[in-house]
Amino acid sequence: MDLSYWELKNWFTNVDYTIVGSGIVGLHAALRLREKFPESKILVLEKGMLPQGASTKNAGFACFGSLSEIIDDLKSHSEEEVVNLVKKRWSGLQLLRKRLGDATIDFKPYGGYELFLKEGESAYFECVGKLAFINEILKPMFKTDVFAKEVDRFGFGGIQEYLIFNPFEAQIDTGNMMQALMKQAVSQNILILNQQTVTSYLDKGNGVEVALGGFSFNTKKILFATNGFANALTNVAVKPARAQVLITEPIENLDIKGTFHLDRGYYYFRNIGDRILLGGGRNLDFDTETTTEFGQTEIVQNRLEQLLKEVILPNQKYEIAHRWSGIMGIGNSKNPIVSQLTENVYCGVRLGGMGVAIGSLIGTELADLV
Template sequence: MNLSYWELKNWFTNVDYTVVGSGIVGLHAALRLRERFPNSKILVLEKGMLPHGASTKNAGFACFGSISEIVDDLKSHSEEDVIQLIKKRWEGLQLLRKRLGDTIIDFKPYGGFELFLKEDEGGYNDCIRKLPFINEILKPLFKSDVFAKKIDRFGFASIQEYLVFNPFEAQIDTGDMMQALLRNAVSENILILNQQTVTAYLDKGNEVQVALVDFTFKTKKLLFATNGFANELTKGAVHPARAQVLITESIQNLVIKGAFHLDKGYYYFRNIGDRILLGGGRNLDFEAENTSEFGQTEIIQKKLEQLLKEVILPNQDFQIEHRWSGIMGVGSSKNPIVSQLSDNVYCGVRLGGMGVAIGSLIGTELADLV
């Protein structure tokens, strides 16, 4: 690579900490490193034009798990694991709000709602039956009941009698959040280079050699915050999970306001002003959606459109304006991985589709490993 003396000196010489990934986790890790090591040289490498996975592509839910998701998690995780995971998500949300401020991220505490389709009578009854138990185990954390039954006031169709309401949920503006984090990082003299892919690294004991596509440099410590792209790094403990999303054009007299969940968190929708954002559906074809390739599939897009027409907006005309996808990091466990891989290499990955909630905390924990 044809680098000048100045480029080598200012960006790639005497690097103390290199963070791979400029999403929520990576930038919080870099900012925490700056707090701990005020005079250090910190470099963030990002392979995309913007954060590549889900940090600028998520739905902007400030949530920590719907009741059906929590009930489902209790089937594969211990009660203590589930409580601790919700605690981490809740603490992460408070850390994000404290760092950036509610006004900056357009935090709107509209609450969250879960709806259950008519055909999901078994899942609905199970959640309603277990609602008092879930409230009981979460009360030490939230100091009051989290979930309550509510009559539908939004005009949904083909759903069970009650919605389950959660007053602690909110929505944020994902783009505003990431711009604010990037501004914070730059103001703290953290160097950020985009469109740089780490192809290999070698921990030499006293430093790490980092290979980019056509350039190699040295850093004292290397931190990976690559979430859905951490499969090889974690020897298969994390695999990518694509999330497909669409957004409508403006809808006249839209009454839907809040964060909404459906089917164990596999579907989610919210208002953005007078539009509806709807995403999910990877449970229709897990094999195809366990991919790091961006894009849409017919089976999922048709299902999202069907939900809009038949359940969410049954009596309203709407047009879909835009579609996109993001890449999450999931695994057999929903517990994030924050670990030291070798003497000078660390990772904070596997956010389980809860990056907005847990990303700030995982970034901080990652930096505190150093």
């Protein structure tokens, strides 16, 4: 990098806190650090033109887990862990709403629905059978039942008679959310540099030397908020998980409003105005979708199109307008990793596909480690 005296002075000298990643976690960490240390110099480094992982690419679900997903989590986590995860997601959503405001993020409390395919009969009966138990363990948090059976009124095809409804779920505008967070960060004198890839770092005890390719600078502390990309630099137990998404052109007289889940959260769809956004399907080919490469695959896109045609919009005309992908961070546990790695190095990663819900909380917790 051929940097001038001014560039070195204003951006790379006397840096107190460097945050790697400008997504939901990174910007919340930066804003929390600004609250704690009003006079500090805070620098955010972002690899992409926009936040690279999933913060600007997600489906905009303000959710904390569908019934089948919570039941599935209970097979690999204790009841206490699962309840705590839901609590973290719920708290994170309230934090996000409080920071940005419902009008800004276009928060729409339409509720969430889970549907079950005709061939998914065993999963359906398992969920119906455990519905009362899940409501019971969540009642201390929500003070009422979270999940209830409802007859399908949307005209879906090839599904079981009842949907599972959750009145506490909502949808947001992901683009508005991230734009508002970026504006807040800039207004709080937080420096954001895009298209900067951290290639290595060295904790020297009295600070950290950070390398950006051939150029390096010093910072007192460094915080990694790189989620699905975390493993390359931090060696923490995070695997990347690609999510493929498509969106339709506007559909005349679309009667679908809300957020919808299928197959333990592996598929999800919602309306955005009078369009349908549909994503998921990484469970069709876990190996291929465990990647930090963006892109689409035939097996996933074919399944998404099949669900759109046969289940979501049977007997309706629609056209697909656009496709994209995002990279999430997952692991053997759904519990996020918020930890101090060395004296001056910290990380807040492994959001398990729940970044909208817990990102704000994890960013705040990450800053509070400092």
